[in-house]
Amino acid sequence: MAVVDLGGVRKRISIALVPEVQVGDYVIVHVGYAIGMLDIEEAQATLKLFAELTT
Template identity: 55%
Template sequence: MAIVSIDGISKEISIAFIDDLAVGDYVLVHVGYALARIDPAEAKRTLQLLQELGSVGQDLQS
């Protein structure tokens, strides 16, 4: 088990599917499981996209 932080929210997840994780590694998380390790550049692009999608969703609700 490990604690991950996603946009300031911490959550405990299972890391049973991935060997040799280290503090600071980025992982793809789905329903409480780390499914794959991803490189920092890909993680940054993904987080930026999710933030943009959140902004679009907020604009549509206004």
């Protein structure tokens, strides 16, 4: 199990599907499970896109 920050909301999720994840990594979360990892550039681009979609 791990705790993630989802836009300021902290949630406990399972990392069983991505056991190599480390503190500080960016993950894709679906229904309480980390299902993949993103590198920092990919994560920043995705977060920027989400921010643009909500403004």
